Amino acid sequence: MLKVEGLTVKYGVIPAVVNVSLEVREGQIVTLLGANGAGKTTTLKAVMGVLRPAVGKIFYRGQDITSLSPSLRVRLGIALVPEGRGIFNRLTVEENLLLGAYSRSSREEIVKDLEEIYLLFPRLAERRKQIAGTLSGGEQQMLALGRGLMARPQLMLLDEPSLGLAPLVVRELYTLIEKIRDQGVTILLVEQSALVALGIADYAYVLESGNVKLFGESEVLKSLDEVKRVYLGG
Amino acid sequence: MFSWGYFLQQSMNGIILGCIYALLALGMTVVYGILRLINFAHGSLITVGAFFVYFIFFRAGLSLPASVFLVLGFGGLMGLVLDTIAYRKLRGGPEVALLITSLGFYTFVENFMKMVVSPQPYAFKTPPYLSIMYKTQFLTFRSIDVFIIVSSIIIMLIFHLFVKKSKMGIAMRAVAENLEIARLMGIEVNRVISLTFVLGSAIAAFTGFLWGAKYGQISYDMGFLTGVKAFVAVVVGGVGSIPGAMLGGFVLGLAEILSIAFLPTRFAEYRDGIVFAILIVVLLLRPAGIMGVKEEVRV
Numbered sequence: 001m002l003k004v005e006g007l008t009v010k011y012g013v014i015p016a017v018v019n020v021s022l023e024v025r026e027g028q029i030v031t032l033l034g035a036n037g038a039g040k041t042t043t044l045k046a047v048m049g050v051l052r053p054a055v056g057k058i059f060y061r062g063q064d065i066t067s068l069s070p071s072l073r074v075r076l077g078i079a080l081v082p083e084g085r086g087i088f089n090r091l092t093v094e095e096n097l098l099l100g101a102y103s104r105s106s107r108e109e110i111v112k113d114l115e116e117i118y119l120l121f122p123r124l125a126e127r128r129k130q131i132a133g134t135l136s137g138g139e140q141q142m143l144a145l146g147r148g149l150m151a152r153p154q155l156m157l158l159d160e161p162s163l164g165l166a167p168l169v170v171r172e173l174y175t176l177i178e179k180i181r182d183q184g185v186t187i188l189l190v191e192q193s194a195l196v197a198l199g200i201a202d203y204a205y206v207l208e209s210g211n212v213k214l215f216g217e218s219e220v221l222k223s224l225d226e227v228k229r230v231y232l233g234g
Numbered sequence: 235m236f237s238w239g240y241f242l243q244q245s246m247n248g249i250i251l252g253c254i255y256a257l258l259a260l261g262m263t264v265v266y267g268i269l270r271l272i273n274f275a276h277g278s279l280i281t282v283g284a285f286f287v288y289f290i291f292f293r294a295g296l297s298l299p300a301s302v303f304l305v306l307g308f309g310g311l312m313g314l315v316l317d318t319i320a321y322r323k324l325r326g327g328p329e330v331a332l333l334i335t336s337l338g339f340y341t342f343v344e345n346f347m348k349m350v351v352s353p354q355p356y357a358f359k360t361p362p363y364l365s366i367m368y369k370t371q372f373l374t375f376r377s378i379d380v381f382i383i384v385s386s387i388i389i390m391l392i393f394h395l396f397v398k399k400s401k402m403g404i405a406m407r408a409v410a411e412n413l414e415i416a417r418l419m420g421i422e423v424n425r426v427i428s429l430t431f432v433l434g435s436a437i438a439a440f441t442g443f444l445w446g447a448k449y450g451q452i453s454y455d456m457g458f459l460t461g462v463k464a465f466v467a468v469v470v471g472g473v474g475s476i477p478g479a480m481l482g483g484f485v486l487g488l489a490e491i492l493s494i495a496f497l498p499t500r501f502a503e504y505r506d507g508i509v510f511a512i513l514i515v516v517l518l519l520r521p522a523g524i525m526g527v528k529e530e531v532r533v
Binding site: 089 | 417
């Protein structure tokens, strides 16, 4: 579904990601692991089109999307739930959700999806008129996910969704992510906490200083001594 | 020597001036909210709007509704041109580059107008139906006053509804809060910014017409101080807040008129100074403006 080939992204002259290639198959959860500064977020931003690659190509459903604007990529069915959630704090919960559907035109469908999101996240329904900045961290992450879903994406890019959340909330969140996958949305998941991510992912890539260091099925990676030592703390 | 009748009368004058400041402040506050730009060029729209109406309404004799419609369209078009040729390329660069460009655009327009229409002020004669006098027990006013108040309220209402309810309006607020994230939502940020300029400039051009019709005189440099005062209204009301901009406009208009009305006559020539004194006092008491919220620093 998504294919990244030889991606290099630079901030000025400093490369953040060098020659990264990866593939995400339809219906899978693929995770991108690595320490701070390994280039995970940069990779996601390049896939979304917010950052332009210096070298490399990005294919989505066989189509070369490397030169498309983010808004066109949203239209094609890609959505990014950014790191730190990126909620519009001064807008209401409902306005945030509606913005997720900005690129869609059918009002009825949007209203229908809104109701579905409220079923999936009942707490957002209770707070629909509330200013989003007043939500708790967990609720904001739910809102960010819900907003991403409002775009009706086929491919969702999640950037460190568990960051700063209590373990219990993380578990709830991951159940939701699996639910989203079961509804047919393909997911590329960036995480620092490898343990949880490997628990639900089918496939994983490990980035180190901008390079792909390891990749393979989650089950296989989990059992590698090196991964255990460095990322799983065992 | 205080009389309530005089106070009421002057308050009404203050509210009318306040309408004009409030309309201008609307356009400035949304632009500031998105681009962090004090848009001096906004003032130039007042001037060109006033002269545009002078020529099509008084010289060419178009009807009032047609003139209003055309001046709104003309202002909007100017806003689009301004954004496209002057600002778009500078986005993402230092904010001061935008600021200097807006000052440059204003200066260009002012000099251009000076050259084209001459440095002499023009008499802006209102047609008879706009100068009908009404006398009530306390108030004396003309039909133009009613026109200004009613049209201002309509514009403010429409603008408010647009920003609060419409899809574009929500997108506009989203872009103002976080441009990067707004882009992720699929919002074409440049289009939203253009629209902001179009709306603000259309309103500013219309305001130029109101100014001329109310005060009877227009000149090539009328937009500068008015524009700056409108920005003072923005700051007094709370930068980036749309209700704040409107409130700031009224506070400023009332304060300006009432202070001339009740201070000894020799202070009248300091009316502009009084406006800025108000700014200083408000900022000392409420640094974020009357309705402003403290802003997180952008990094």
